Amino acid sequence: MMTDLEAAFGAPVLEAYGMTEAAHQMASNPLPPKPHKPGSVGMGTDVQVSIMDAGGTHLRAGDQGEVVIKGPNVTRGYEGNPEANASSFVDGWFRTGDQGFLDADGYLTLVARIKELINRGGEKVSPREIDEVLLAHPAVAEAVCFGVPHPMWGEEVAAAVVVREPVSESDLLAYCRERLADFKRPKRIHITDTIPRTATGKIQRRIVAQVYAQATP
Numbered sequence: 777m778m779t780d781l782e783a784a785f786g787a788p789v790l791e792a793y794g795m796t797e798a799a800h801q802m803a804s805n806p807l808p809p810k811p812h813k814p815g816s817v818g819m820g821t822d823v824q825v826s827i828m829d830a831g832g833t834h835l836r837a838g839d840q841g842e843v844v845i846k847g848p849n850v851t852r853g854y855e856g857n858p859e860a861n862a863s864s865f866v867d868g869w870f871r872t873g874d875q876g877f878l879d880a881d882g883y884l885t886l887v888a889r890i891k892e893l894i895n896r897g898g899e900k901v902s903p904r905e906i907d908e909v910l911l912a913h914p915a916v917a918e919a920v921c922f923g924v925p926h927p928m929w930g931e932e933v934a935a936a937v938v939v940r941e942p943v944s945e946s947d948l949l950a951y952c953r954e955r956l957a958d959f960k961r962p963k964r965i966h967i968t969d970t971i972p973r974t975a976t977g978k979i980q981r982r983i984v985a986q987v988y989a990q991a992t993p
Contacts, residue, residue, distance in 0.1 A: 778814050793817035793884065797851045797870060803884050816883040823847040825884055827877055832866045835877075840887060843876045844869040875902070892981045894923035894931050899959045901933060903981060906962060909955050910935060915943035918971055921962060922985040935962040936971055936984055943967075964988075 778789045790812055792804035802823045805812035812818065819825075824846040827835045835841045850870050853861040864871050875893065876886040887902050894901040903921040910919035918938040923931035937948065945965050952961040972983050 788812060791815075791817050792821075793886065795872065797872075798823060798845060798847070799849045799851075802845055805883075813879075813883050816879070816885045818884065819882045820845075820847075820884075823849065825878065825882075826869065828866065828869065828871070837878050837880045840875060840877045842890060843872045843874045843884065843886070845872060846870065889981075892922070894921075894933055896923070896926075896931050896933060896959050897929040901960050906933065906935060906952070906956065906960060909952060910937055910948065910965075913943070913948065913951055915939050915941045916948070920971055920979050920981060920984050922981040922988070924964075924985060924989045932964075933960065933962045934964045934966070934985075934988060936966040936968055936988055938969065938971060939967055 778791075781789050788808055790805040790807070791814070793802050794800040795802065801821050803817045803819060803825055804821050805816065805818035826844050826846075827839060827841040828844045829835055829841045844866065846869050854864070873890055874886055875888050875890050876884055878884055888904050892903055894903060901923075903923075906921035907919050910916050910921070916937050917940040919935060920937075921933060921935040924934045926932035945967060948965045948967075949962065952965075955961075966988050971979055972987055973979055974983075
């Protein structure tokens, strides 16, 4: 899509990353002639960006962990919410709640919201990875993967898709089986007309999971 848009409009398409707590932009791919990397949200824009593990250690390029930020535009805390403040800051770094990694050039790639990671028997599965596999199928127009409760594994992988042409659940499951490790592949794929979204058009995996949890064995 990025390539098609750039060809159609003769202008660069830049992926960026922001949040209210940083008022607002934290990272962006740069304008030409510097390279912009599809799938990456670019480099920090006057904001320090680092990757931290659960123990507060800053990680090397290529290692996945929580994205943390620091800068004069980053909030110093939440008013009247000491619990959130205690959990959101480590040594002056703000914890974004996003999982990602930095490459050798300092470009940030986001992997998932940490709260949305699926914990299947101790294996952490990124929903976005399964989304991208399903979206590569020619019949799939929209896809969202999520975790549902499972008596043995704690959580099991499931997905919901909107299709642009007829396709069966069994065909989609077989497609995933060829492209994903067993613990990552969905065990149930719901074919639907629409995927629940927020008022601003965002897909919230938690809401989608609630809708389909009872239908996934």
